[in-house]
Amino acid sequence: MYDFIIIGGGVTGALIARTLSRYQVKVCLLEKESDIGNHATLANSAIIHAGFDPEPGTLKARLGVRGNAMYETLHKELHVPLLRTGAYVVARHEDDVAILNALYERALKNGVEGAKLLSGEQARKLEPALHRNSVKVLDLPSTKVTYPWEVALSALENAVSNGVEYRLEAEVVGIVRTDKVYAVTLANGHALKSKAIINAAGAFADKVAGMIETHVPYKITPRRGEYLVLDKSVRGFVERVLYPVPTEKGKGVLVVPQVHGNILLGPTSEFQDSPSAVTNHQADLSMIRQAASTLAEAIPFDKVIRTFAGVRATSSAKDFYIRQSLEHRGFYHVAGIDSPGLTAAPAIAEYVVETLIKQDYDLESNPDFNPYGMQYPHFHEASLAKKRQMIAENPAFGNIVCKCERVTEAEVLMHIHRPCGGHSVKAIKKRARAGSGLCQGGYCEGTVVKLLARELKQPLETIDYYRKDTPILMAETKVKR
Amino acid sequence: MKTDLLVIGGGAAGIAAALEASAQGLEVLLLERDTQLGGILNQCIHNGFGLHVFKEELTGPEYAERFIHMFHDKDIAYKLNTTVLDIRKEDAGFVVSASSLQEGWLELECRAIMLASGCYERTRGQIQLPGDRPKGVMPAGSAQRYLNMDGYLVGKDVFILGSGDIGLIMARRMKLEGANVHGVAEIMPHSNGLTRNIVQCLHDYDIPLFLSHTVTDIRGKDRLEGVTIQQVDENWKPISGTDKHFSVDTLLLSVGLVPDTMVFESLDIAMHPVTKGAVVDQHYQTSIPGIFACGNALHVHDLVDYVTEESRRAGRAAARYVKGLSVRQKRLALNSGANIHYTLPQYIDTADFNGVISCMFRVTKKAEQGEFVIRQGDRIIQRKKARFLAPAEMEQLDLDQTMLSDHETPLTLDFEVIRP
Numbered sequence: 047m048y049d050f051i052i053i054g055g056g057v058t059g060a061l062i063a064r065t066l067s068r069y070q071v072k073v074c075l076l077e078k079e080s081d082i083g084n085h086a087t088l089a090n091s092a093i094i095h096a097g098f099d100p101e102p103g104t105l106k107a108r109l110g111v112r113g114n115a116m117y118e119t120l121h122k123e124l125h126v127p128l129l130r131t132g133a134y135v136v137a138r139h140e141d142d143v144a145i146l147n148a149l150y151e152r153a154l155k156n157g158v159e160g161a162k163l164l165s166g167e168q169a170r171k172l173e174p175a176l177h178r179n180s181v182k183v184l185d186l187p188s189t190k191v192t193y194p195w196e197v198a199l200s201a202l203e204n205a206v207s208n209g210v211e212y213r214l215e216a217e218v219v220g221i222v223r224t225d226k227v228y229a230v231t232l233a234n235g236h237a238l239k240s241k242a243i244i245n246a247a248g249a250f251a252d253k254v255a256g257m258i259e260t261h262v263p264y265k266i267t268p269r270r271g272e273y274l275v276l277d278k279s280v281r282g283f284v285e286r287v288l289y290p291v292p293t294e295k296g297k298g299v300l301v302v303p304q305v306h307g308n309i310l311l312g313p314t315s316e317f318q319d320s321p322s323a324v325t326n327h328q329a330d331l332s333m334i335r336q337a338a339s340t341l342a343e344a345i346p347f348d349k350v351i352r353t354f355a356g357v358r359a360t361s362s363a364k365d366f367y368i369r370q371s372l373e374h375r376g377f378y379h380v381a382g383i384d385s386p387g388l389t390a391a392p393a394i395a396e397y398v399v400e401t402l403i404k405q406d407y408d409l410e411s412n413p414d415f416n417p418y419g420m421q422y423p424h425f426h427e428a429s430l431a432k433k434r435q436m437i438a439e440n441p442a443f444g445n446i447v448c449k450c451e452r453v454t455e456a457e458v459l460m461h462i463h464r465p466c467g468g469h470s471v472k473a474i475k476k477r478a479r480a481g482s483g484l485c486q487g488g489y490c491e492g493t494v495v496k497l498l499a500r501e502l503k504q505p506l507e508t509i510d511y512y513r514k515d516t517p518i519l520m521a522e523t524k525v526k527r
Numbered sequence: 528m529k530t531d532l533l534v535i536g537g538g539a540a541g542i543a544a545a546l547e548a549s550a551q552g553l554e555v556l557l558l559e560r561d562t563q564l565g566g567i568l569n570q571c572i573h574n575g576f577g578l579h580v581f582k583e584e585l586t587g588p589e590y591a592e593r594f595i596h597m598f599h600d601k602d603i604a605y606k607l608n609t610t611v612l613d614i615r616k617e618d619a620g621f622v623v624s625a626s627s628l629q630e631g632w633l634e635l636e637c638r639a640i641m642l643a644s645g646c647y648e649r650t651r652g653q654i655q656l657p658g659d660r661p662k663g664v665m666p667a668g669s670a671q672r673y674l675n676m677d678g679y680l681v682g683k684d685v686f687i688l689g690s691g692d693i694g695l696i697m698a699r700r701m702k703l704e705g706a707n708v709h710g711v712a713e714i715m716p717h718s719n720g721l722t723r724n725i726v727q728c729l730h731d732y733d734i735p736l737f738l739s740h741t742v743t744d745i746r747g748k749d750r751l752e753g754v755t756i757q758q759v760d761e762n763w764k765p766i767s768g769t770d771k772h773f774s775v776d777t778l779l780l781s782v783g784l785v786p787d788t789m790v791f792e793s794l795d796i797a798m799h800p801v802t803k804g805a806v807v808d809q810h811y812q813t814s815i816p817g818i819f820a821c822g823n824a825l826h827v828h829d830l831v832d833y834v835t836e837e838s839r840r841a842g843r844a845a846a847r848y849v850k851g852l853s854v855r856q857k858r859l860a861l862n863s864g865a866n867i868h869y870t871l872p873q874y875i876d877t878a879d880f881n882g883v884i885s886c887m888f889r890v891t892k893k894a895e896q897g898e899f900v901i902r903q904g905d906r907i908i909q910r911k912k913a914r915f916l917a918p919a920e921m922e923q924l925d926l927d928q929t930m931l932s933d934h935e936t937p938l939t940l941d942f943e944v945i946r947p
C-alpha cells in the first residue's frame with residue numbers, strides 16, 4: 047500500500063515525486079511510456095519564462111514567477127543546465143506598441159525582475175539579428191533556458207535515491223476507491239493500492255480523471271506545436287529568446303537559443319483531437335520559416351537538422367487546474383499544465399505538497415533526504431587537464447562514440463547504467479546526446495546499438511529504437527563478414 | 528616530435544594523400560577514428576571501383592585493400608580508433624587535438640594538415656520531411672553499413688527516397704537479401720545517380736523509379752507503417768491528386784552527402800556554399816595556408832578513382848608547402864558560370880602555377896551535347912565539347928597555364944548546351 051501514487055512521469059510528476067520524498071511517505075510514480083518525460087516535457091520551447099504574460103493573480107502568474115526563481119536552486123542541487131539568456135518581446139509594428147506597454151505593466155504586477163522597455167534601435171545593438179522592423183522591445187532579463195527533459199530525469203532520479211519507486215510501461219487504465227483506499231489498475235493487469243492519487247497525466251489528465259470522477263471539472267483540448275531545430279554551429283546567432291507580441295493564439299513563433307548551442311524556431315499552435323500525435327505538417331513548417339523571419343534577419347535555414355512537435359495540455363479551465371477532487375478525498379488534479387508549465391513545475395510541486403496535501407495529511411520530514419542529484423560529467427566540456435585525468439581513470443573516455451556532439455563511450459555506459467538509465471537508442475540520445483547532432487546518429491547509432499546489446503547482455507536485434515518492439519535491426523542475414 | 532603532415536581520415540582520400548606526401552619525403556601521421564583503414568569503401572561490397580586507377584573492376588574492400596597494402600609497405604605512421612576533435616593554429620604550424628581509445632587524449636603538433644574525413648549523409652530533418660517520426664526512416668548508407676558490415680537487414684518492405692547512388696545500390700542489395708523494394712522516388716526530373724546504377728540496380732530488378740516525385744507523408748506511431756508520395760510541379764510543389772501509398776516498414780533516404788568538416792569548427796576557414804566543403808585553390812589549399820582538403824571532405828565524389836587522383840595531387844601540393852616551395856601571392860577566382868553547379872578549385876594560385884590544372888565541376892542540367900568554355904574577361908581561353916552530361920556525373924577539364932592572358936582578370940567556366 048502506497049501513501050501516494052503519481053500518475054504521469056513528465057516534469058510535473060517527477061518534481062512532485064521529489065518534493066514528496068522530503069517526507070516519510072511511500073510514493074510510486076507510474077508512467078505509461080518506456081521512458082519518462084516523452085510527452086510535453088520532451089517537446090517544448092525549453093524556456094523558463096519570466097512571467098510577463100499570464101493574467102495577474104492566476105496560478106500561471108504566481109507559480110510561473112516563483113518557479114522561475116526556483117530553477118536556480120534546481121541548477122545547484124540537481125545540476126540541471128541553465129542558460130541565463132534573457133529575452134526580448136518584440137513589437138514589430140506601431141500597433142503592437144500598446145500591447146507591449148500593457149505587457150510591461152503586467153510584468154511589473156506579476157513581480158518580474160528587471161523588466162524594462164527598450165527602443166528597437168537599442169535592442170538591435172545588443173541583438174544584431176533582431177529584425178530591422180522592430181519598433182520597441184520588452185527586455186526580460188530573468189528569462190532562462192534549460193533542457194526540460196533532463197529536469198524531469200534528474201528530479202525523478204533524485205526522488206528515487208530518496209526512496210520513491212517508479213514504474214515504466216505502467217499505464218493506468220482504471221481507478222476505484224473503496225474504504226478510503228484507491229485501487230489502480232494497469233494495462234498489464236497489475237493492481238496497486240494507495241491512500242492518495244496525484245493526477246499529473248499532462249494532455250491525458252482528463253482521461254485519467256474520467257476513470258473516477260463522475261464529473262470531470264475540465265476538458266483538455268490538445269494543441270500541437272511544431273518546431274525546426276538549427277544545428278549548434280549557429281551558436282550565437284541570437285543570445286536571447288525572441289518573442290513576438292503574443293496574440294489570442296498564444297506566444298507565437300519564437301527564436302530560442304538552447305543549452306547545447308542549437309536554436310529552436312517555433313512553435314506553431316494547432317488544435318487536434320489526439321493528445322499524443324506529434325506529426326509534422328508541411329504547412330506548419332513553412333509557417334515557422336515565415337513567422338520566424340519577421341523576428342530575426344537572415345535566419346540560417348540551411349542549418350535545420352531536425353523537426354519535431356509537442357502537444358500542449360490546453361484546458362477549458364484557462365488557468366492551471368490544481369486542486370483536490372470535490373468528490374474524492376485524496377485525489378489531486380494537477381491538470382491543464384500547458385505553458386508556462388515547465389517554468390512553474392517546481393513551484394507547482396511545492397504548491398501541491400506544501401499547500402494542498404499538507405492541509406489534509408500530516409507529513410513527517412524525511413531526515414535522510416538528500417537534495418543533491420548525481421552529476422554526470424560531459425567529457426567534451428572538461429578542461430584539458432581534467433580530460434587527461436578522466437581518461438587515465440577510465441580509458442573509455444578516450445573512445446568518441448558520437449563525433450557531432452563529442453560523446454564518449456564512458457558517457458554512454460554511464461547513462462545506460464545510471465539509476466534511471468536508458469535502454470533504447472532514443473533513451474541514450476536523450477541522456478547522453480549521442481545522435482542529436484548534425485548527422486543525427488548516422489555515425490553513432492550502430493555503435494550505440496552495440497554498446498546497449500553488450501551492456502544489457504541482449505542480442506543486437508532486440509535493441510529498440512524507442513518503444514518495445516521497435517528494433518533497428520530486423521533480421522540477421524546469411525552473409526556475415 | 529613535430530609531424531610534417533597530419534592526415535585526418537584513413538579512407539581512399541587520406542591514404543592516397545599520405546602515400547604521395549610520404550613519397551615526396553614528408554614525415555606523415557594519419558589518424559582514423561574507425562577500427563580499420565579504408566573508410567566508406569569497406570561497406571561498398573559491390574563492383575565498380577578502380578576502372579580508372581587499376582583498369583579493372585574491383586569491389587570497394589578490394590580497392591581499399593590495395594591501397595592499405597601500399598600504405599603499410601611504406602611504413603607510414605598511423606593511429607586507429609583515434610578521433611580528431613579540434614585544430615588550433617600556432618606560430619609555426621598547428622596543434623591537433625584527438626582522442627584515442629589506446630592512448631587517451633593527444634595533442635599533436637604538425638606543419639600542415641590534410642582533411643580527408645569523408646562525408647556524412649543528409650538526414651530526414653535536414654530536408655524537413657513532414658509526417659510522423661517512427662523508427663524505420665534512415666539514411667541508406669546506415670542501412671548499408673548494418674547490412675554489409677554487421678549482417679543485419681533493417682527492414683523487409685522498403686521504399687527509397689532519392690536516387691543517389693547509395694540509394695540505388697541499396698535497392699538492389701536489399702532486394703537480393705529478400706526484401707521487397709517498392710520503389711524509388713526522386714524529386715528532380717532526372718536521376719541523381721550514375722546511369723549504370725539506374726540500369727543495373729533498378730531496371731534489372733523491375734524496381735520502379737518515380738521521377739519528379741517526393742515523399743509527402745510518413746505514417747506510423749512507433750514503427751513505420753507507410754509512406755505517401757506525390758508528383759511535384761516545376762517548383763517542387765506537390766500536385767494534389769497524384770498520391771500513391773506504399774505500405775512499408777523502412778524508408779531509406781539517399782538525399783545527398785555533405786562533406787564532413789566538423790573539425791574545422793573553431794577555425795575561420797572559408798566554406799563554399801554549394802560544395803559545403805572548404806574553398807580551395809589548385810593545390811587543394813584552404814583559405815588558411817597549410818590546411819589542405821581532399822576527397823569527400825572537400826566535395827562529394829561519385830567515383831573513388833577521382834578521389835584517389837585528387838588526393839594524390841593534394842598530397843604532392845602539401846609536400847611542396849611543407850618544403851617551402853609554394854608561395855601564395857595571388858589568388859585568381861575561377862567562377863561558376865552558366866549551367867555550372869560548382870567548380871573545383873575555386874581559386875588559382877598564379878604565383879605557383881606551372882603546367883596544367885585539373886578542374887573538376889558539375890553541370891546543373893542534363894544535356895546530350897554541349898560545350899565547356901573557360902573565359903577570362905571576354906577572351907575564350909579553353910573549350911571542350913562533351914556528350915551525355917548529367918548533374919550526377921563529375922566532369923573534368925585541364926586548364927593550361929600558358930593560355931592565361933593575365934594574372935588579374937577572374938576566370939569563368941560556362942556550359943553551353945548544344946543539344947538538350
Ligand SMILES: Cc1cc2nc3c(=O)[nH]c(=O)nc-3n(C[C@H](O)[C@H](O)[C@H](O)COP(=O)(O)OP(=O)(O)OC[C@H]3O[C@@H](n4cnc5c(N)ncnc54)[C@H](O)[C@@H]3O)c2cc1C
Pocket residue numbers: 053054055056057058059060076077078079082083084085086087088089090091092093094095216217218219246247248249250251254270271272313356357358359383384385386387388389390
Ligand atoms: C509546444 C510546447 C511548447 C512549450 N513551451 C514551454 C516553454 O517554453 N516554457 C514552459 O514553461 N512551458 C512550456 N510548455 C509547457 C510545458 O512543456 C508543459 O507544461 C510541461 O512539460 C508539462 O509537464 P507534465 O509533466 O504536466 O506533462 P507531460 O510531460 O505531458 O507528462 C505527462 C505524462 O503522463 C503520462 N501519462 C498519461 N496518461 C497516463 C496513464 N494513464 N498512465 C500512466 N501515465 C500516463 C504521459 O505518458 C506523460 O509522460 C510547452 C508545451 C508545448 C507542448
Ligand SMILES: Cc1cc2nc3c(=O)[nH]c(=O)nc-3n(C[C@H](O)[C@H](O)[C@H](O)COP(=O)(O)OP(=O)(O)OC[C@H]3O[C@@H](n4cnc5c(N)ncnc54)[C@H](O)[C@@H]3O)c2cc1C
Pocket residue numbers: 449535536537538539540541558559560561565566567568571573574575576577609610611612643644645646668671692693696787790821822823824828829830831832834
Ligand atoms: C555508399 C557509397 C557507394 C559508392 N559506390 C561507388 C562505386 O560504385 N564506385 C566508385 O568508384 N565509387 C563509389 N563511391 C565513392 C567512393 O567510394 C568514395 O567517394 C570514396 O571512397 C571516399 O573516400 P574518402 O576518403 O574521401 O572518404 P571516406 O571513405 O568516407 O573516409 C573518411 C575517413 O575519415 C574518417 N574520419 C572522419 N572524421 C574523422 C575524424 N574527426 N578523426 C579521424 N578520422 C575521421 C572516417 O572514419 C573515414 O574512415 C561510393 C561512395 C559511397 C558513400
